[in-house]
Amino acid sequence: MNDRRHIEERITLKYGAGGGAMRALIEQIFAPGFGEVAGGVGLAAMDDGAALPIGPDRWLVITTDAHVVQPAVFPGGDIGRLAVCGTVNDLAMMGATEPLALTCAAILEDGFPRSELEQIWASIRAACGEAGTTIVTGDTKVMRRGELDRIALTTTGVALTSRVVTDRGLAPGDRILVTGTMGDHGLAILATRGELALETQLVSDVAPLNGLVRRALAAGGDGVVAMKDPTRGGLASALHEMAGKSGVGIVLDERAVPVRDEVRAAGELLGIDPLLVANEGKAVIGVRAAAADRVLDALRSHPLGRQAAVVGECVAERPGSVIADTGFGRRLLGEAEGELLPRIC
Amino acid sequence: VSALPGKLEFRDPVRGAALAEALAIRARSLGRAPVSVMHVCGSHEQAIARFGLRAAFPAELDVIMGPGCPVCVTDVPEVDEAVALARQGVRIATYGDMLRVPGTAGSLADARARGARVDVVYGVAQAAELARSGEQVVFFASGFETTAVATAAVLLADPPPSFSVLSAHKYIPPVMEIVAEMPGSKIEGFLAAGHAATITGWGVFERFVARHRVPVVVAGFEPLDILAGLVRLVELIAAGEPKVDNAFPRCVTRDGNLAAQARLWQVFELQGGRWRGIAHVPNGNLRLRDEFAAWDARKRFQIDVAALCDHAPAALVAQCQCGDIMAGIASPHDCALFGRECTPDAPVGACMVSSEGTCKIWHQYGGHPDLRQIRRRA
Numbered sequence: 001m002n003d004r005r006h007i008e009e010r011i012t013l014k015y016g017a018g019g020g021a022m023r024a025l026i027e028q029i030f031a032p033g034f035g036e037v038a039g040g041v042g043l044a045a046m047d048d049g050a051a052l053p054i055g056p057d058r059w060l061v062i063t064t065d066a067h068v069v070q071p072a073v074f075p076g077g078d079i080g081r082l083a084v085c086g087t088v089n090d091l092a093m094m095g096a097t098e099p100l101a102l103t104c105a106a107i108l109e110d111g112f113p114r115s116e117l118e119q120i121w122a123s124i125r126a127a128c129g130e131a132g133t134t135i136v137t138g139d140t141k142v143m144r145r146g147e148l149d150r151i152a153l154t155t156t157g158v159a160l161t162s163r164v165v166t167d168r169g170l171a172p173g174d175r176i177l178v179t180g181t182m183g184d185h186g187l188a189i190l191a192t193r194g195e196l197a198l199e200t201q202l203v204s205d206v207a208p209l210n211g212l213v214r215r216a217l218a219a220g221g222d223g224v225v226a227m228k229d230p231t232r233g234g235l236a237s238a239l240h241e242m243a244g245k246s247g248v249g250i251v252l253d254e255r256a257v258p259v260r261d262e263v264r265a266a267g268e269l270l271g272i273d274p275l276l277v278a279n280e281g282k283a284v285i286g287v288r289a290a291a292a293d294r295v296l297d298a299l300r301s302h303p304l305g306r307q308a309a310v311v312g313e314c315v316a317e318r319p320g321s322v323i324a325d326t327g328f329g330r331r332l333l334g335e336a337e338g339e340l341l342p343r344i345c
Numbered sequence: 346v347s348a349l350p351g352k353l354e355f356r357d358p359v360r361g362a363a364l365a366e367a368l369a370i371r372a373r374s375l376g377r378a379p380v381s382v383m384h385v386c387g388s389h390e391q392a393i394a395r396f397g398l399r400a401a402f403p404a405e406l407d408v409i410m411g412p413g414c415p416v417c418v419t420d421v422p423e424v425d426e427a428v429a430l431a432r433q434g435v436r437i438a439t440y441g442d443m444l445r446v447p448g449t450a451g452s453l454a455d456a457r458a459r460g461a462r463v464d465v466v467y468g469v470a471q472a473a474e475l476a477r478s479g480e481q482v483v484f485f486a487s488g489f490e491t492t493a494v495a496t497a498a499v500l501l502a503d504p505p506p507s508f509s510v511l512s513a514h515k516y517i518p519p520v521m522e523i524v525a526e527m528p529g530s531k532i533e534g535f536l537a538a539g540h541a542a543t544i545t546g547w548g549v550f551e552r553f554v555a556r557h558r559v560p561v562v563v564a565g566f567e568p569l570d571i572l573a574g575l576v577r578l579v580e581l582i583a584a585g586e587p588k589v590d591n592a593f594p595r596c597v598t599r600d601g602n603l604a605a606q607a608r609l610w611q612v613f614e615l616q617g618g619r620w621r622g623i624a625h626v627p628n629g630n631l632r633l634r635d636e637f638a639a640w641d642a643r644k645r646f647q648i649d650v651a652a653l654c655d656h657a658p659a660a661l662v663a664q665c666q667c668g669d670i671m672a673g674i675a676s677p678h679d680c681a682l683f684g685r686e687c688t689p690d691a692p693v694g695a696c697m698v699s700s701e702g703t704c705k706i707w708h709q710y711g712g713h714p715d716l717r718q719i720r721r722r723a
Contacts, residue, residue, distance in 0.1 A: 005690075010458075014690065021690065255358070270467075327358030328365075328568050329400025334709035 018232025018278075019335040023241075041094070041166060046241075048093040048228065049157075051164045059164050061096035063087055064156040072120065072151055074192050076185075076204030077280075079153055080120035084127035085280060086231070087157040088208040093167070093227045093283065096159035097214040099131060105139040105154040112142075112150060120151070131208035133157070165217075168245035169225035175292040176250060176312035177285045179212060179305045180205065181258045182235050186277025187266045200266055207281035212304045216285060219298030223291025228284050235275045236335050238284045239312075239322045246286075249318035252333060254326050258307045276336040286314070355567030361401065364572035369403035371579040378405040381531045382578055383673055385521060386538035387414035388566050390703060394710040396568045406579065409673035412520050413538065415488045415513075416442045416699035417671060418620040423513040424448030425650045426643070427485040430511065431461035432653075435646065438464045438472035439485035442699045445692055447662070450653040453485070469499045469510075476508035483642045487513045491540050493631050494605045497612035500633075500640055511642040514631035516615060517541055518549055523624055524672060525557040532559065532673070534578045539565040539593040544609070546601025550589045558587045565593040612637055621695055622668025661686055667694035670703050677707045684708060 005024045007015075014021045026046055034043045039053040049063030067083045077085075083104065091099050104124065108117070128134050188202035209229070217224055226246065230238035235257070243250045259267075259274050267274045281304065287295045292310055299305035315323075322333040372380060384390065390410045393399060402408055412418050425448045431437045437453060444454045444465060457463040466472045469484055476482035486496050493514040500510065521535060537550060542563045550561040560581035564574025574592040581590060591597055611634075618630035633641040642648075664682055669675035677683045677696075687693040689705055696702035 012458075324397070326395070326397045327356075328361050329397030331394060331397040331710040 016232075017336060018237050020240075022232075041164060045166065045168075047167050048090040049096075051094055051096075051161075054160075057162050059096075059161050061091050061094045061159045061161055061164070062156065063090040063094070064154065065090065067153045067155070068149065068151075069189065070149065071192060072116065074204055075188050075202060077206040078120050078123050079151060080122075080124035081127045081206050082280060083153040083155045084124055084131065084133075085206050085208045087155040088127075088131040088133065088210050089229045089280075089283070091157050091159045092208075092210040092213040093165070093229050094161070095163050095165035095213075095217065095227070096161040097210040097217065098161075099133040099157050099159045099210060101134055101136040101158060102128070103137045103139075103156045104135050105141075107141045107143060107148055107152045107154075109143055109148045109150050110145045117151075127208060131210055163217075165224060165227050166245075167226050167228045167242050170242055170246035170248045170250075170286045170314045171225070172248055172314050172316040173289050174225060174248075174286050174314040175289055175310050176239070176252070176314070177287060177292070177296060177299065178230075178235065178257065178309060178311050179209070179216075179283045179285065179299050180281070180307040181260050181263065182230070182279060182282065183259055183263045183267060183274025183277050185280040186234060187263050187270075187272070187274060190270065190272065190277070191266055201262055202266060205279055205281035207304055209281060209283055209304065212299065212302045213283060215298045215302050215305075216283075216295050220285075220287050220291040220295040223288040224285060224295060225288060226286035230279045230282055230284050232278050233336055234273075234277045234279065235284065236273075236322065236333050237276075239333070240320070240335050242284065242286065243314075243322055244320040246314070247319045248314040248316065249320070250312050250314055250322045251330075252312040252322055252324045254324045256309050256311045258309050275333065355565070355569045356396075357569065361568055361572060364569060364576060365401040365403075368401075368406065368572060368576050368579065371576060371583065372403045372405040375405070375579070375583055379407040380405060380533055380579070380582065381407040381409055381673075382534040382536060382575070382582075383409045383411040383524065383532045384536035384538075384564075385411040385413040385517060385524075386536075386541070387417075387699065387702065388538065388540065389413065389536060389564070389571060390706055392566050392568065392571060394706045397710075398568055398571060401572070402575075406575070408536075408575070409532070410671075410703050411524055411535075411673055412620060412623050412671040413517075414671070414696070414699050414702050415492070415515055416440075416446060417667065417695040417702045418515060418520075418623060419443070419446060419487050419513045419695065420619045420621045421448050422619075422650065423511075424452070425450070425653050426648050427453055427483075427511055428456050429648050429650045429653055430483055430642065430646060431456040431463055432459075433646070433649065434461075436462040436464065436475070436480060436482050437485055438466045438475055438482055440467075440487060441465045443485060443487055445698045446695045447692060447698075448653070469496045473499050473504045473508045476505045479505075479507055481507050481509070483509050483511050483646075485511045485513065487515075489515055489517050489538075489541055490544055490609060490631070493613055494544055494602075494609050497608045500612050500637055501608055504640060506639070509640045509642040509645050510633060512613070512630075512632055514613065515620065515626075515629055516631050518545075518553065519615075519628045520620060520623065520626050521550075521553055522557070523626055523629075525553075525559060527672065533582050534559055535561045536571075536574050536578060537561050537563045539563055539570065539597055542591075542593065542597045542601065544602050544605050546599050547589050547591045547597055548599045549601070554587050554589055560587045560590065562590045563593050563597050565596065622665075622671055661693045665694040667696040667702075667704070670696055677704045680704070 184205040299308035472484035615628040666680040696704040
């Protein structure tokens with residue numbers, strides 16, 4: 001993407017928001033010196049994970065995620081479920097839907113309640129069960145009070161695959177699918193935070209996607225050309241990244257994007273676009289036009305893909321741009337810049 | 346789950362297309378082009394950009410955004426007062442949009458990064474709650490008469506003694522006079538903000554119409570509201586009989602919300618003051634009446650703005666064209682800083698800060714790129 005924006009003297013919150021500032025930070029500070037992986041996918045690709053070739057048509061896929069979420073337990077899940085699903089999903093987005101195993105490192109703040117820890121680990125076990133994987137090693141640290149905000153989890157996952165799907169395989173004419181409703185996790189978390197004083201029924205969508213993706217890959221075969229999970233930065237950031245890396249424009253049919261009524265309502269109230277906030281149980285899938293119907297049917301046949309929809313199409317014009325068609329006209333879909341702040345009125 | 350935005354009554358693209366065609370026919374029948382109209386509300390620009398409505402406007406009609414963003418017109422000295430208070434160690438609560446508005450020596454966000462206590466709140470009541478602990482909390486209040494009513498309601502409901510208000514509230518009707526009287530103004534009609542008119546009533550514009558002989562249409566914020574409002578406005582221009590028309594009757598009455606008005610004027614009085622980038626606007630500022638001096642941060646605290654002035658204003662600010670952009674004379678693309686030195690990440694002018702600011706909206710939604718020509722294969 002080659003984002004040459006200037007990195008400031010202090011790393012502020014915007015560098016973790018999943019948008020252009022974060023990509024610039026990775027490119028300019030983290031990635032230099034760690035080049036490409038011959039015949040695979042390395043850090044320079046800035047994909048959801050890495051793919052190391054280990055034989056003819058055989059790759060080891062590896063990914064790692066650090067998780068901090070406030071509050072640690074939220075409607076629809078908790079930080080444990082989030083940690084497992086985030087890693088399983090990143091592997092799946094690379095085409096690796098059979099996670100061999102995960103590792104989990106836990107950093108806790110002095111005084112963290114045992115009961116909450118047990119609850120979080122129960123949901124880690126449950127999520128591993130759903131994804132068909134397990135935790136094989138880990139690490140534990142306890143920090144002094146005030147040195148950490150309660151709990152941080154870091155998970156690493158490994159899987160083998162015979163086909164790697166990147167986030168840069170789009171070509172003009174390809175269709176863009178989403179596997180379900182957008183914005184559920186991000187708005188559920190925002191609404192849970194006390195300062196909004198908002199009572200809602202919003203529930204996070206956090207779920208392991210490997211089973212769903214397996215079905216899509218089986219139906220679409222080589223017609224599935226790009227995948228990404230729209231986590232931080234939401235659908236907007238995922239599409240920007242896919243468009244930029246693939247060198248295509250994406251025309252998004254905004255009316256086709258599934259959004260729950262309560263998510264839309266909370267978004268309007270807070271002045272926050274559901275397309276800019278995180279999902280933790282959804283995928284964006286790019287497919288060749290001929291495979292679109294097959295993949296859509298396969299997704300909808302899975303419990304996590306009932307609301308799947310074709311939401312856009314790739315074009316040769318305006319590479320790197322995401323153009324939203326609203327039904328009234330068209331506009332560019334921007335990415336979230338920095339913290340999402342509420343509007344005044 | 347519903348598709349966006351079709352299911353909602355006032356976002357129906359089919360009816361939108363019919364209104365857009367009606368608008369085009371009426372605009373063309375004026376027989377001269379372009380005809381300029383102005384809206385004076387950031388929420389209108391937000392909806393226009395959000396739904397890509399400019400693509401649906403006829404070329405014969407130039408819809409200009411006026412000084413309708415309360416954050417953008419908050420003047421530098423007002424921001425300086427808040428920053429000075431924050432640096433003096435007073436806890437400040439304000440709307441999220443106000444955080445990054447640059448003053449003489451940085452913004453509230455900069456002050457926060459240096460250790461000042463600045464809280465983002467969703468409303469004035471939340472700020473008053475913060476003060477219940479006994480700690481001094483100053484609510485830096487921005488917004489037009491709609492938002493000012495909320496501030497008034499809290500001040501009338503026995504707020505804690507440690508709570509006070511630094512008012513940057515502004516009053517819209519006088520600035521319409523300023524814009525209408527600007528030399529070379531080519532504005533032939535105004536689209537007025539439906540939410541403000543819910544409070545003031547549409548009758549508040551009658552005197553303006555009589556004086557300036559330009560029509561005013563009060564419109565809501567859904568795409569169909571805006572299109573219908575513009576159709577009505579062009580009809581009034583064609584008829585040559587300036588009057589006020591209410592295109593938002595499901596919310597707005599002639600007299601407005603009398604109870605809210607009573608509270609507004611019980612707490613606030615009008616004062617002249619500068620609007621950032623625009624002009625000195627007589628009666629353009631809403632300030633606390635003397636009876637509320639106990640909650641007036643300007644009377645409660647010694648605000649040492651002079652201490653900020655050691656920091657020379659950044660040279661870039663001199664090139665900022667926010668004022669001309671808000672007056673509808675220039676567009677963001679006329680500004681050399683737009684998208685280069687001035688971005689939402691590092692704003693130079695206030696228009697790049699607020700989600701209602703023209704520059705921020707253009708930066709986010711791409712201004713007026715002609716995206717109609719891009720064809721899909723299918």
